[in-house]
Amino acid sequence: MTLAATEPTYNHLQVQLVMLDKAKDVVALAANPIIIDAVKAHNKLKIPLALIKQRDSQWLASPANSAFKLSLQRNRIGVLLKSTVLRNRAIYSEAFVTDNQGANVGAYPVTTDYWQGDEEKFAIAFNGGRGQLLITPVSFDKSTFTFAAQVAAPVVNDKGETIGVLFVGIKLSYAQIR
Numbered sequence: 001m002t003l004a005a006t007e008p009t010y011n012h013l014q015v016q017l018v019m020l021d022k023a024k025d026v027v028a029l030a031a032n033p034i035i036i037d038a039v040k041a042h043n044k045l046k047i048p049l050a051l052i053k054q055r056d057s058q059w060l061a062s063p064a065n066s067a068f069k070l071s072l073q074r075n076r077i078g079v080l081l082k083s084t085v086l087r088n089r090a091i092y093s094e095a096f097v098t099d100n101q102g103a104n105v106g107a108y109p110v111t112t113d114y115w116q117g118d119e120e121k122f123a124i125a126f127n128g129g130r131g132q133l134l135i136t137p138v139s140f141d142k143s144t145f146t147f148a149a150q151v152a153a154p155v156v157n158d159k160g161e162t163i164g165v166l167f168v169g170i171k172l173s174y175a176q177i178r
Contacts, residue, residue, distance in 0.1 A: 005140040007147060010176055015149070018175035019135045022091065022168075023151045027133065029084065030153040030166040035097055038077040038106060039155050039164035042099040052103045052115050059114035069110045072096075077106030085109075093144040093169035097155065098122060100129070100163055112143040122165060125152035131162030138172050147172040 029035070055068070062069065072078050081095040085108050096107035102117020116122040125134040131154025138149045148169040155164035 005145075005147070007138065007140065008172070008176075010138075010172060014178070015138065015172065015175040016135075018178045019149050019151065019170055022170050023133060023135060023153070026151040026166060026168045027153045029095075029168070030155050032080065034076055034080050035106075035155055035166060036157060036163070038075070039097060039099055040157065042103070042105045043163055047099075047101070047103060049101060049117075052101060052117070055103070056113055056115035064110045072104055072107045073110070075106055078108055081106050082108035091171060091174045093141060093146040093148045093171050095166070095168045097166050098126075098164050100126070102126070102165075105164065109144065116165075116167070121150060121152055121167070125154060125165045125167075126162060127154070129162050131156060131165075138175075141169060144169060149175075 059069065073082055077097055081097070085092045085095050094109060094111070096111050097105045098116050099105055102115055102122040104111060104114050104116065121134060121136055125132055134152040136150045138147055141148050146169065148171050151168050151170055153166045154162040155166055157163050
């Protein structure tokens with residue numbers, strides 16, 4: 001038997017305003033030098049898309065405690081994201097950062113998949129390297145078992161180029177009590 005999550009009723013305008021307010025914090029986090037440096041280093045690896053897709057397949061087939069998945073929580077950026085989510089657990093459901101191809105660089109908790117580059121939210125936020133702030137509609141996130149909207153903020157280098165994307169889940173429960 002599969003349990004389906006039913007979206008609770010809520011004031012859409014109120015939730016949008018809260019998400020917009022929290023987006024400022026996500027943009028500030030995307031400007032953190034730890035995030036920028038990690039994304040720069042990951043992009044320098046120039047990982048072929050075929051290898052990213054192979055890693056994505058392995059990710060989907062492996063348990064949550066696999067070495068590769070845990071490595072993205074334990075690297076410098078993963079530790080920053082974990083501490084940010086845990087310090088703000090009433091607000092954030094997850095946080096993860098991708099490179100310029102949509103491959104995860106760091107994440108907390110483990111994401112459903114490794115490669116975000118095939119998803120519309122990445123394409124919109126990365127915007128062909130021009131970057132764009134994105135706030136998704138509220139939906140049920142199977143990886144965190146939470147109703148949340150995702151705020152996606154471009155990670156930008158010192159030349160103003162978008163080099164990756166930071167995604168942060170903002171819990172609906174937080175937005176409802178504001």
